[in-house]
Structure formats: C-alpha cells, structure tokens
Amino acid sequence: MTVLPRGTLLLAVGIVALEFAAAVTGFVASTLLPVVARDLAAGDRLGLLIAGSTLGLFVALPLASRVLGRLGTRGTLAAGMLAYVGGLAVAATAQGAWTFAVGQLCTGLASGLLAVFGMSSAIRHLDERLRLRVIAASSAMWIGPALVGPAATLGLDHLVGWRWTLLVPVPFVLFGRLLVVRAVRDDPPADAATRPLGRTLLVPLGAAGVVLSAGWCPLALAGAVVAAAGLVAILPAGTARLRPGTPAALAAMVLFAVGYFGADSLITVLLTTGYGAGLGRAAIVLSAAPLAWAVTSLFARRFPATGLSLAALGTAVLATGAPFAVVLAAWTAAGIGVGLAYPGLYVRATTAGPGGLTAIELATAVITAECVGQLLGRAIGGTLSSAGGLFASYVVFAVALAAAAAVSRR
Structure with a gap:
C-alpha cells in the first residue's frame, strides 16, 4: 500500500472536503431559490439571484495571483x-x-481568490491515478x-427561516479551505503568471449585460457577444477551433457547464x-441528478460522449x-x-498536450471553462x-449538452 506524503494527503482531503461544502452550498441555494424569490419579490430578477456568486468568482480569477503576490498565503x-x-x-x-x-x-x-491556488497544486502534486480517485x-x-x-x-427554513438557513455551509467551506491552504502554503508561486485583467473581465461584463437586460434583446445580444469574445481571448489557443485534445476537452467543458x-440552478x-x-x-427532483452523478462516478468512468448525450436527452x-x-x-x-462523462472529460482537460501547458495554466483553463459555462x-x-x-431555457440547456457531446468526440 502506497503511503502518501502528509501534504499530498491534506491536499486530497481538502479538495474532497471542499466538494462536500460545494454540495451543501448548492443544495441549500437551489432549495431556497423559490422561497428567496418570493420573499424578495424577485420572480422577474432570477438572473440576479442565481448568477451573482459566479460573476464574483470570475471577476476574482484575474485578481487572484495579484492578491496572492501582495498579501501572501495567510x-x-x-x-x-x-x-x-x-x-x-x-x-x-x-x-x-x-x-x-x-x-x-x-x-x-x-x-475566486483561492480557486486557482488549490487547483494548480492539485495538478502539480496529484498524478492522474490519484486525481481520478479524488x-x-x-x-x-x-x-x-x-x-x-x-x-x-x-426543515430549517420552517424552523428558523431562509436567512439563517443560508449560513449552514459556512463551517464546511472554512474547514475545506483551511486544509487546502495548509497543504499548499509552501508551494513556490514562480510559475503563477498574472492573468490579463481586461480580457478576463469581458466575460463577467458580458454576462452582466445578459442578466441586466430585463428582456431587452439588444443588451442581451451585446452581452452575449462580449462574453463570447472574452471567452475566446482567455482560453488556450485552439479551444474556439475545437482542436483535438485538451482544447476540445475545454470547449466541451464550457458547453457542459x-x-x-x-x-x-433553475430546477x-x-x-x-x-x-x-x-x-x-x-x-426530490433536485436531489435526483446529483445523486445519480455521484453514484455513477464511483463505478463508471471515461464515457464523455455517451454520458453527455444521455444528459442532453434527460434535460430535453x-x-x-x-x-x-x-x-x-x-x-x-x-x-x-x-457521472459517465465528467471524470474522463476532466482528466482530458487537465492533461497537458503537445502545447506544454503548465499546471497553473491548466488549472486556470479548467476553472475558466467551468466558470464561464456556469456563468x-x-x-x-x-x-x-x-x-x-422557463421551458425554453431547458431547450437551450439540452442543446448545449448535445453540443458538448459532439465536441467531446474530438
């Protein structure tokens, strides 16, 4: 039996703990969304309620290396x-x-301040076999x-209201973040290149235009064009052209997300x-897909095209x-x-091809692809x-998943 170094073990456990925190956060937010929308009279502002955190994450990504260099790990x-x-x-x-x-x-x-920090260390310290286990x-x-x-x-919403219930994920998030930072605090930041601020901010700027359009098509279309231009500018060369290998996997990751x-987010x-x-x-329905994803990932891996096609059909x-x-x-x-698609797609997207991307560049690319898609x-x-x-949006989501299935074959 292989004994992992303490730092590697802490990193792996921290990443898994953060995933648990993400699960708790996601279920709390999705379950409470109709309650929050009703209480805040925001039924016509759903984009504001669900896109805020992802907008913040993407704004922070180009700032993370700058903040880390100025403030240090602690x-x-x-x-x-x-x-x-x-x-x-x-x-x-x-x-x-x-x-x-x-x-x-x-x-x-x-x-966003901490995302690239932990992901790049995972790619640097965890080999492909361990990454699959993680x-x-x-x-x-x-x-x-x-x-x-x-x-x-x-149940908590009925007992204490949605406002207190919203705070439930805090201890889980803090625990996972502390483990990851403790594991990688001695990592040298030498290869952490500063991300282009202006080009990266095009994506959240464009997405904000879509969210704030309030049904005004010219603003929504302009926002979509700006976001697409930003996406092409910041992802590795070849992603927009669907070049086989890592670039195509990253494009599929965007469409999947x-x-x-x-x-x-709207279920x-x-x-x-x-x-x-x-x-x-x-x-009950909200729980169904994540539960099926989790269980399937434990037994079947590396079937991106088949899995994404099934996801597209279910969403349609x-x-x-x-x-x-x-x-x-x-x-x-x-x-x-x-569950069939994601493990294989993730490994392909985080495996350096002939272009020779570094760990930090791969981390940035994967996080960018998922964040752009979510946003x-x-x-x-x-x-x-x-x-x-509302129903039309699910047609759009199904088309995106079908496109991801097609791209993942490259």
Whole structure:
C-alpha cells in the first residue's frame, strides 16, 4: 500500500472536503431559490439571484495571483474568508434582489481568490491515478447532501427561516479551505503568471449585460457577444477551433457547464412554477441528478460522449411538460449521463498536450471553462425565465449538452 506524503494527503482531503461544502452550498441555494424569490419579490430578477456568486468568482480569477503576490498565503486566506462570511451575511439580511446579489457576488469573489491556488497544486502534486480517485471521492461527497440536503434545508427554513438557513455551509467551506491552504502554503508561486485583467473581465461584463437586460434583446445580444469574445481571448489557443485534445476537452467543458449547471440552478423554480409542484416534490427532483452523478462516478468512468448525450436527452424531457414521474426519471438519467462523462472529460482537460501547458495554466483553463459555462448558463437561464421562457431555457440547456457531446468526440 502506497503511503502518501502528509501534504499530498491534506491536499486530497481538502479538495474532497471542499466538494462536500460545494454540495451543501448548492443544495441549500437551489432549495431556497423559490422561497428567496418570493420573499424578495424577485420572480422577474432570477438572473440576479442565481448568477451573482459566479460573476464574483470570475471577476476574482484575474485578481487572484495579484492578491496572492501582495498579501501572501495567510493574507489571501484571511481576505477570502472575510469576503465569504461577509457576503453571506449581506445576502442573509438582504431586503431586495440587488442586495442579495451583492452578497452573493462577495462570496464568489472569495472563492475566486483561492480557486486557482488549490487547483494548480492539485495538478502539480496529484498524478492522474490519484486525481481520478479524488474525483471519485469528490463525487461521493454529493451522496449525503443529495439524500438529506433538500429535506433538511426545507426543515430549517420552517424552523428558523431562509436567512439563517443560508449560513449552514459556512463551517464546511472554512474547514475545506483551511486544509487546502495548509497543504499548499509552501508551494513556490514562480510559475503563477498574472492573468490579463481586461480580457478576463469581458466575460463577467458580458454576462452582466445578459442578466441586466430585463428582456431587452439588444443588451442581451451585446452581452452575449462580449462574453463570447472574452471567452475566446482567455482560453488556450485552439479551444474556439475545437482542436483535438485538451482544447476540445475545454470547449466541451464550457458547453457542459452551460447545459448542466444552468439547468440545475433553475430546477426548483421549474418544478414549482412551471409544473406547479410543491417544494417537497421539487426537492426530490433536485436531489435526483446529483445523486445519480455521484453514484455513477464511483463505478463508471471515461464515457464523455455517451454520458453527455444521455444528459442532453434527460434535460430535453424537462422542457416538455411531462408528468412528474417522467420528469424525475429524466433528471435522474441526466445525472447518470454526467457521472459517465465528467471524470474522463476532466482528466482530458487537465492533461497537458503537445502545447506544454503548465499546471497553473491548466488549472486556470479548467476553472475558466467551468466558470464561464456556469456563468453563461445561469445568466441565460435566469434571463429567459424572468421573461417567461422557463421551458425554453431547458431547450437551450439540452442543446448545449448535445453540443458538448459532439465536441467531446474530438
């Protein structure tokens, strides 16, 4: 049996712990979304409610290396934690959609300050075999939250209200962040190149245009064009041309994130508003895909095209107004598809090809691809839903997943 160095073990455990924290955060946020939207009278501002944290994350990515160089590891950790806790406090006390979005923006900024730091170290210290094990363990971290998270969130909401319930993820996030930073605090930052500030900010600027368009098509289209231009500018050469290997895997990652995370962010709204289901039934569907993803990832890996095609089919069914049982089965199938696809897609995207990308460049590229996809998926979905196109948004998500399946074959 191989004994891992203490730092490597801490890093692996920290990454897995952060995945558990992400699962808790995701289920709390998704379960509470209809409640928050109703309480803040923000049914026509869904984009603000769901895209704020991802906007903050993407704004922070080009600043992370600058902050790390100026404040050092401890200072960056302190700044990140302060921004995270402060942002959650602002969101939990918000009286309107804009204040809530500002709080979520701050939590995203906090995540972005530390994201590249931990991911680049994972690529540097964990070989492919260990990375696959970490992915499998990380996927398993969604099982517990998927089984009890929505029900526990609804129970806490009834007991103490959504504002206090929103703070539940704090200890899990702090624990995971502390483990990762402790594991990599002695890493040399020599290869951490500063990211281009202007080009990187084109993406959140464009996404903000989509979110704030309020149904005005010229602004939404202009925002989409600006975001696309920023995406092409910051991802590695060949990504936009779908060059086989790492570039194509990164493009597939963007499309996957648009489709799956966009659909997941609105699933409770779709069930409660589009299907007229209660929050309890919506919570069951919410759990289905992440649970299926987690369980499938434990047993079957490296089937990107097949898995993404299945996810696209399952997501498309949600746009048909089918009976509740069919919707539940379809979203479960989508989760199984992601479980089949994601491990292999992730390894391909984080494996250096002939271009010779460094660990920090691979980390930046993978985080960028997922973040851009999440940001655009949530921005487009929130905007369409606020304009009355809730079912149409799921058609868009299904198309994005189908495109990801096609690209993943390259």
